[in-house]
Amino acid sequence: MNNILEINNISKIFAENNSLCKAIDNVSLTLTKKEIVCLMGPSGCGKSTVLRIISGLDTADSGIINGDEWISADSLHTAMVFQEHSLFPWLSVAENIGYGLRMKTRFSSEQQVNQKVSQLLALVRMEEFANALPHQLSGGMKQRVAVARALAVEPDILLMDEPFSALDPFSRRELQDEVLNIRYHLDTTFFIVTHNPEEAVYLANRVIILTKRPATVLKEVTIPFSYPRNMVDPEVLDLIQEVTEMITSGRGKAEVN
Amino acid sequence: MKRLHKIKRGIALPVTIVIIWEILSLNIGNSFILPGWELIVPVLIHPMDSLFGGASLFENGVISLERVLIGFLLATVIAVPLGLLSGWSERVDEYFNPLIQILRPVPPIAWMPLAIAWFKIGFGSLIFIIFIGSFFPVLISTVEGVHNVRIRWLEVAESLGATTKEKFVTVIIPGALPFIWTGFRLAFGVGWMCLVAAEMLPGTSAGLGYLIMYAYNLGQIQVIVAGMIVIGIIGIVSDYLFRCGQTRFFDWQGKE
Numbered sequence: 349m350n351n352i353l354e355i356n357n358i359s360k361i362f363a364e365n366n367s368l369c370k371a372i373d374n375v376s377l378t379l380t381k382k383e384i385v386c387l388m389g390p391s392g393c394g395k396s397t398v399l400r401i402i403s404g405l406d407t408a409d410s411g412i413i414n415g416d417e418w419i420s421a422d423s424l425h426t427a428m429v430f431q432e433h434s435l436f437p438w439l440s441v442a443e444n445i446g447y448g449l450r451m452k453t454r455f456s457s458e459q460q461v462n463q464k465v466s467q468l469l470a471l472v473r474m475e476e477f478a479n480a481l482p483h484q485l486s487g488g489m490k491q492r493v494a495v496a497r498a499l500a501v502e503p504d505i506l507l508m509d510e511p512f513s514a515l516d517p518f519s520r521r522e523l524q525d526e527v528l529n530i531r532y533h534l535d536t537t538f539f540i541v542t543h544n545p546e547e548a549v550y551l552a553n554r555v556i557i558l559t560k561r562p563a564t565v566l567k568e569v570t571i572p573f574s575y576p577r578n579m580v581d582p583e584v585l586d587l588i589q590e591v592t593e594m595i596t597s598g599r600g601k602a603e604v605n
Numbered sequence: 606m607k608r609l610h611k612i613k614r615g616i617a618l619p620v621t622i623v624i625i626w627e628i629l630s631l632n633i634g635n636s637f638i639l640p641g642w643e644l645i646v647p648v649l650i651h652p653m654d655s656l657f658g659g660a661s662l663f664e665n666g667v668i669s670l671e672r673v674l675i676g677f678l679l680a681t682v683i684a685v686p687l688g689l690l691s692g693w694s695e696r697v698d699e700y701f702n703p704l705i706q707i708l709r710p711v712p713p714i715a716w717m718p719l720a721i722a723w724f725k726i727g728f729g730s731l732i733f734i735i736f737i738g739s740f741f742p743v744l745i746s747t748v749e750g751v752h753n754v755r756i757r758w759l760e761v762a763e764s765l766g767a768t769t770k771e772k773f774v775t776v777i778i779p780g781a782l783p784f785i786w787t788g789f790r791l792a793f794g795v796g797w798m799c800l801v802a803a804e805m806l807p808g809t810s811a812g813l814g815y816l817i818m819y820a821y822n823l824g825q826i827q828v829i830v831a832g833m834i835v836i837g838i839i840g841i842v843s844d845y846l847f848r849c850g851q852t853r854f855f856d857w858q859g860k861e
């Protein structure tokens with residue numbers, strides 16, 4: 349089977365000011381190889397929590413991940429790209445990209461690190477800025493470096509939490525094309541949280557829509573169009589509209605089918 | 606042009622004070638109260654000349670600086686690791702914080718009697734006083750530096766496979782370093798002030814503090830003033846060097 353991630357009925361409850369708050373409730377989903385999946389839902393519904401559980405930064409309280417009754421996904425091979433402020437500001441672009449490769453779990457020689465870093469610099473077209481410090485870069489460039497840094501550890505799944513929402517529309521489209529380009533070259537699966545239906549329909553093979561908190565899967569939409577997508581095609585526009593309406597309906601009464 | 610105006614405004618007051626000083630000194634006509642600049646300047650422009658048959662202004666300055674550096678380095682060697690641990694681990698912080706809060710408000714000079722009792726008059730007790738004065742600024746800045754490391758950076762490191770130890774070495778330490786450096790700068794300033802004060806106490810036999818106290822006993826007020834100017838200059842220059850280090854190495858701070 350081509351599934352690289354299979355989540356069954358995971359739930360997560362946070363303790364918050366002496367009260368319990370259920371963030372996600374029996375969420376199930378699967379990701380297959382080389383797929384781009386967008387995760388959407390009202391803000392505060394638990395999208396980041398789902399990503400953090402998959403990345404191993406957080407643990408679920410119950411559920412099954414990849415057939416094991418784990419509540420953590422520690423041994424899954426993932427890397428995370430955050431919205432912003434995630435680069436190490438004291439390291440150069442090249443050092444940021446090589447960061448994960450220098451951790452001892454990876455056993456890379458300095459030569460391997462340099463070789464990999466050059467490849468990634470080329471992939472995200474940042475060769476000229478190899479020695480720049482993050483604060484010298486634009487927002488879009490910073491995110492390209494963050495993506496390259498995450499790809500350096502060759503994750504099976506690249507998790508992205510609203511990776512482009514802090515960017516201006518032009519850089520955002522550039523970065524989205526970057527993702528499509530990377531997906532074309534590598535076998536990585538992308539799991540991207542976004543609140544932008546247009547972005548989801550531009551990028552994804554599949555969109556998973558969550559209800560408001562506690563999050564549960566409201567709907568899965570397969571995007572039937574081939575890449576690159578024509579964003580003024582009426583069919584595409586209709587689908588964007590449809591996705592938007594689903595999210596709005598999930599924000600109201602949770603209707604699970 | 607703007608810069609020139611700034612400089613002009615900056616030197617206006619010192620120049621005025623020098624002039625008023627000179628006028629007053631001419632009127633008073635007593636160099637044991639207010640020596641004129643014609644007496645002070647020669648001391649300053651011959652820093653290598655022996656004073657009162659002993660060490661020169663320069664030599665006394667070097668002795669003081671050496672003491673400050675030793676006390677300061679001892680303080681950082683202990684305060685930085687302790688601050689890193691204390692900032693990183695709540696448990697360690699719970700052990701040390703109350704003691705630190707109790708000791709911190711005690712002025713370093715108030716330790717002098719104990720210092721003399723423990724280390725005798727001279728080098729040991731002076732180093733101890735500088736150590737006390739420098740220790741707390743470094744410790745507190747280091748703890749604050751660790752607390753200012755973004756959780757996001759730690760999560761990125763973890764997501765890229767860093768172990769706890771690797772997170773400490775590759776994220777906590779570099780992330781806290783700008784604050785630690787600010788602590789160094791504060792600590793050196795405090796250490797320098799404490800030293801000069803401590804050197805003025807009876808029993809010391811060298812250093813700028815000793816020199817100005819000795820000059821007072823001999824009624825050589827122009828040497829006191831010259832010594833104070835040198836003390837001030839060393840303070841300014843060291844602070845400037847620390848600030849240069851800040852812009853040179855930690856340019857990223859606050860811009861990420």
Ligand SMILES: Nc1ncnc2c1ncn2[C@@H]1O[C@H](COP(=O)(O)OP(=O)(O)O)[C@@H](O)[C@H]1O
Binds near residue numbers: 364
């Ligand atoms: N560490 C935490 N402690 C307590 N509550 C949390 C924590 N993290 C998230 N939550 C709560 O869980 C819910 C879902 O959060 P999140 O996954 O960040 O939502 P989203 O990313 O969809 O906006 C929110 O109501 C939030 O307040």
Ligand SMILES: [Mg+2]
Binds near residue numbers: 395396397509
């Ligand atoms: Mg979120």
